[in-house]
Amino acid sequence: MDRFDSMNLLIRVVERQSFTAAASDLGIPRSSATLAIKQFEERLGVRLLHRTTRHVTPTLEGELYYQRCKAILAEIEDAEGVLTGREVRGLLRIDVHGPTARTFILPELATFLKRYPALTLYIGEGDRFVDIVREGFDCVIRGGEIADSDMIVRRLGLAQEATFASPTYLEDRGVPHSLEDLRRHEMIGFASSRTGQVLPLEFTVEGQLQTMMLPYRVTVTNTDTYAHLARLGFGLMQAPRYRYATDVAAGRLAEVLHEHPPSPTPISVLYPRSRQLSPRVRVFIDWLVEVVTPKL
Numbered sequence: 001m002d003r004f005d006s007m008n009l010l011i012r013v014v015e016r017q018s019f020t021a022a023a024s025d026l027g028i029p030r031s032s033a034t035l036a037i038k039q040f041e042e043r044l045g046v047r048l049l050h051r052t053t054r055h056v057t058p059t060l061e062g063e064l065y066y067q068r069c070k071a072i073l074a075e076i077e078d079a080e081g082v083l084t085g086r087e088v089r090g091l092l093r094i095d096v097h098g099p100t101a102r103t104f105i106l107p108e109l110a111t112f113l114k115r116y117p118a119l120t121l122y123i124g125e126g127d128r129f130v131d132i133v134r135e136g137f138d139c140v141i142r143g144g145e146i147a148d149s150d151m152i153v154r155r156l157g158l159a160q161e162a163t164f165a166s167p168t169y170l171e172d173r174g175v176p177h178s179l180e181d182l183r184r185h186e187m188i189g190f191a192s193s194r195t196g197q198v199l200p201l202e203f204t205v206e207g208q209l210q211t212m213m214l215p216y217r218v219t220v221t222n223t224d225t226y227a228h229l230a231r232l233g234f235g236l237m238q239a240p241r242y243r244y245a246t247d248v249a250a251g252r253l254a255e256v257l258h259e260h261p262p263s264p265t266p267i268s269v270l271y272p273r274s275r276q277l278s279p280r281v282r283v284f285i286d287w288l289v290e291v292v293t294p295k296l
Contacts, residue, residue, distance in 0.1 A: 010040065019037075019056060047257075087117065087118040094147075120145045142269075144265055155268045161240055163238050165254060169230075175254075175256060188230060240265055241255070
C-alpha cells in the first residue's frame with residue numbers, strides 16, 4: 001500500500017472509528033487495513049490511533065495528521081482532474097429519505113452515472129439523522145429546518161405541503177371546508193425523530209401559520225407507514241405534495257383544505273464543514289440542483 005493509499009485508509013478509519021468498517025468501505029480485508037496502519041505508524045515513528053475493543057480514535061498527532069491528509073488528498077484529486085481531464089471517480093456515499101430518493105434521484109440516476117462513469121454510488125436510506133462523519137457518508141439530503149448543525153447546509157428548494165385523506169375516510173367524516181370542520185376529524189400521529197413528540201397539523205390562515213392537534217389513535221415514526229395508514233382511512237396526514245401526486249391521481253388519496261396549506265418544507269443537502277469538498281461530492285451537489293430544484 002503506497003503513501004496515498006495509507007492516507008486514504010487512515011481517513012476512513014478515523015471517520016468510521018473502526019478498522020472493520022473502513023476496510024469494508026475500501027474493499028480490503030480488515031487484516032490488511034490493520035497491518036497497513038501499523039506499518040504507517042512505524043514509518044512515521046508516531047502513534048496515530050488509540051485502539052479499544054469498541055472504537056478507534058485518533059491521538060493528538062493522529063488528529064493533526066488526519067486533517068492534513070484530507071486536505072492533501074483533496075488537492076491532489078482536484079489538481080489531477082484539472083490537468084489531465086481525468087474523470088471524476090471513486091465511491092460516493094450518500095444518505096437520503098426513501099421517498100425523496102424515489103421521486104428525484106432514482107428516475108435521473110442513470111443519466112448521472114452515464115455522465116460520470118468512473119463513479120460508484122452507495123445510497124443509505126432512513127428517517128433518522130445520521131452522523132455523517134462517523135458513519136462514513138459524504139453528504140446527506142434532508143427535509144425540514146436544520147437546527148444547530150455543524151454541517152454546511154445548501155438548500156435545494158422548498159417542497160409545498162398539503163393535507164391528505166383517503167376517499168373512504170372522507171365519506172365517513174365528511175370533507176372539511178374550513179378549520180372549524182376539523183372538530184369532526186382525526187389525524188394520524190407522526191412523532192418527531194428529534195423530540196419523540198407527535199407533531200401538530202399546520203394551516204396557513206391569512207398569511208399566518210396556525211397549529212392544531214386533532215385526536216389520534218395511531219402514532220408512527222416512518223413516513224411510508226404514515227402514508228399507508230392514510231390510504232387505509234385512519235385519518236388526516238400532512239406531507240409534501242410531490243410525494244403523493246400519484247396517489248391523488250389514482251384516487252387513493254384526496255387533498256383537502258387546499259386554501260390553508262401547511263408551511264413548506266426545505267429540502268437541503270448537508271456535508272461536513274471540516275472536510276475539503278471532493279470533486280465527486282461537488283459534481284453530485286451540482287447535479288442535485290439541476291434535477292431537484294426545478295421539481296419543487
